[in-house]
Amino acid sequence: MKPITVRGVRSVDIELNEPGRAAEFYANTWNLTEIERSGESIWFRGTASHHHILAIHRSRGPAALRRITFDAADRDIVDALHKKVVESGCAAESPHEISVPGEGYGFGFADVENRNLAIVCDARDHSAPADVSDRPRKIAHININAAQIEKTNRFFTEVLGFRCVDHSGPLYFLHCDNSDHSSIVTGQTGKPTLNHVSFEMPDLESCMRGGGRMRDAGYPIEWGPGRHGAGNNVFCYFAGPEEFPIEYTAEVLQIDDGYEFHGPDYWKWPPGRLDRWGITPPHTARWKRIQDMVFFTSGSYRLSCSPF
Ligand SMILES: [Fe+2]
Known part of the structure; x- marks a missing residue:
């Protein structure tokens, strides 16, 4: 039986x-x-159907990640995942009708390292999504x-139903109920921070033009262009x-249940090489710094608590 997941x-x-x-940057650049x-909150959509993919709020401190919201297929899945989150011992509000944009x-909750996450279905999404060259989906x-x-x-796989499909260097690639290779990537740095948010472009040309x-x-x-x-x-x-820290990406590998896991011994490059093509220079010092800089906010996990 397939696991219940997002x-x-x-x-x-x-x-x-x-x-x-x-907001000017995210709209015009x-x-x-x-x-x-x-x-002081602004919501943005991409070209796919999701009502919004990014919301920017005013921070009273340093740049921070307030919440990651996952998409669920229906209310039964929201309710089933809520039960699993509660059983895991993590703090969660009950699923309810949401009044924010x-x-x-859905429901909000705090995971095992106190990250504010949410799972939502039946959102007011856009009809007739269509790719537009050079615009993120x-x-x-x-x-x-x-x-x-x-x-x-363990939390992402055993509670939220993700499958670890690859492990490369310090990174674990977690796949859920869609055809994308991975929707969450985890890595150990010693701090529960954000590494980066990746926006999907419709094709390689758009990724390069965006660069x-x-x-x-x-x-x-700060790093790239290259192919992972x-x-x-x-x-x-x-x-x-x-x-x-943000990424433009394109041509994400599409997989199904038959995809075979590979570990760090498989995902190895010759010395000095950092991508499949062998063209990318190393990460800049700035990238190394900012990919472990942004913390989750410590505010409430409740979806109705906005602003905190
Ligand atoms: Fe990425």
């Missing part, structure tokens, strides 16, 4: 000191579309860092406004 990342809520300035604004039915994956990697991986547009706007490529081993996706990594 269908991937719906959206991410982030907190920045200058949300207005960041990163190429998302603003769909809602209330006070996007609406739907959706969040491809979120890479998080863990203080206790085994505990974190050029970012450079023109004063956001150089596990997941086979093309990548360009950047420090967005307030050095928030």
Whole structure:
């Protein structure tokens, strides 16, 4: 029997000191579309159907990750996952009708390392999604860092139903109920921080054009372009406004239940090589710093508590 799990990342809520300035960037340079604004919060959609994929809120402290929201197929799955989260001992609110933008039915909870997560279905999504060249579709994956990697991986696999499909270097690639190779990637750094948020472009050309547009706007490529081993996706990594770590990706490997797991001995390059093509220079010092810099906020996991 297939495990009960989510269908991937719906959206991410982030907190920045200058949300207005960041909103200009995410609309005009990163190429998302603003769909809602209330006070100092701004919501953006991609070209896929999700109501929004990014929400920016005002931070009173450093840049932070407020919440990762996962998509569920229906209310039965939301309820079943809620039961498993509660049984695991993690704090969770009961599933309910949601009144924040996007609406739907779901619940917020804090995971084993106190990350605020949510699972939502029946959101007010957009009809007739269609790719647009050079504009992100959706969040491809979120890479998080863990203080206790085994505990974190156990939670995602045994409670939330993800399957670990690859393990490369320090990274574990977690697949759920969609065809994307992975929707969550975990790695151990000793701190429960964000590594990066990855936005999926419709094709390789868009990923490259996005890289050029970012450079023109004063956001150089911090790592890439290149093609990863596990997941086979093309990548360009950047420090967005307030050095928030973001990625353009494309051509994510599509898999099914027959996909075979490989470990770190398999995902090895010759010395000095960092991607499949062998063209990417090493990560910049800035990228190394910012990929372990952004913490989850310590505010309430409840979806109705906004702002905290
Ligand atoms: Fe990534």
